Amino acid sequence: MSSNIKNEENVFLEGERELLLDHDYDGIQELDNPLPEWWKMTFYGGIIFGIPYFLYFVVLGGPTLYEEYQKELTFIEAVRLEMAGNLDLFDPVDYEAKILIPENLARGATIYEENCLACHADRGQGDIGPNLTDAFWIHGDGSPEFIYKMVVNGFEENGMPPWKDFLSKEEMIQVTAFVQTLKNTNIEGKAPEGNKVD
Numbered sequence: 001m002s003s004n005i006k007n008e009e010n011v012f013l014e015g016e017r018e019l020l021l022d023h024d025y026d027g028i029q030e031l032d033n034p035l036p037e038w039w040k041m042t043f044y045g046g047i048i049f050g051i052p053y054f055l056y057f058v059v060l061g062g063p064t065l066y067e068e069y070q071k072e073l074t075f076i077e078a079v080r081l082e083m084a085g086n087l088d089l090f091d092p093v094d095y096e097a098k099i100l101i102p103e104n105l106a107r108g109a110t111i112y113e114e115n116c117l118a119c120h121a122d123r124g125q126g127d128i129g130p131n132l133t134d135a136f137w138i139h140g141d142g143s144p145e146f147i148y149k150m151v152v153n154g155f156e157e158n159g160m161p162p163w164k165d166f167l168s169k170e171e172m173i174q175v176t177a178f179v180q181t182l183k184n185t186n187i188e189g190k191a192p193e194g195n196k197v198d
């Protein structure tokens with residue numbers, strides 16, 4: 001049976017005859033082809049990479065993935081704490097996330113009632129303090145960042161207290177969000193002061 005697939009009948013490409021192994025498995029023969037270059041490069045590359053890797057992480061006790069993760073986490077936590085402690089810093093991303101939560105706006109309304117209403121009136125139309133419902137702003141542009149900073153630092157010479165002495169950062173963000181809801185409601189009250197902002 002196997003006699004009809006003997007070597008003599010095999011067709012060889014150029015140079016293949018030298019690569020032929022001298023086994024014969026029931027008439028089936030193998031060529032000893034060299035491994036492809038890319039395969040050898042990957043293999044040697046793996047060894048070259050592996051030696052220092054092994055020395056650093058196993059022999060010299062380099063950090064594990066978990067330790068690296070912990071280190072980064074500690075760093076992020078430190079930055080976060082610093083930002084939270086830094087009252088002047090307005091984080092727009094954090095702000096945008098907070099105003100999506102209805103309780104924050106509700107808290108803002110209460111904080112306004114308890115602390116701001118006396119000077120800015122019940123609907124923000126102004127009294128001692130300027131009208132917060134029009135498009136006119138004395139110092140800034142009425143943006144959340146400006147209002148937040150105004151609340152934090154106030155303008156004591158002109159009668160606006162610095163609220164950082166009385167409110168937490170969280171509360172100042174909440175009241176800022178509430179003041180944003182007053183903007184452009186144009187309630188008749190104190191005459192416009194400052195510059196018009198479109």
Ligand code: HEC
Nearest residue numbers: 115116119128129130137138139140147150155158159160
């Ligand atoms: C004691 C009175 C008083 C209280 C209380 C007060 N404000 Fe004011 N506020 C003022 C005065 C006066 C100004 C104008 C300051 C100026 O002209 O420089 C002002 C200005 C502002 C401005 C800037 C307006 C503009 O046109 O630039 C904002 C925003 C503001 N207040 C928000 C608040 C918020 C929020 C609260 C409560 C947390 C509050 N204020 C509490 C008196 C007050």
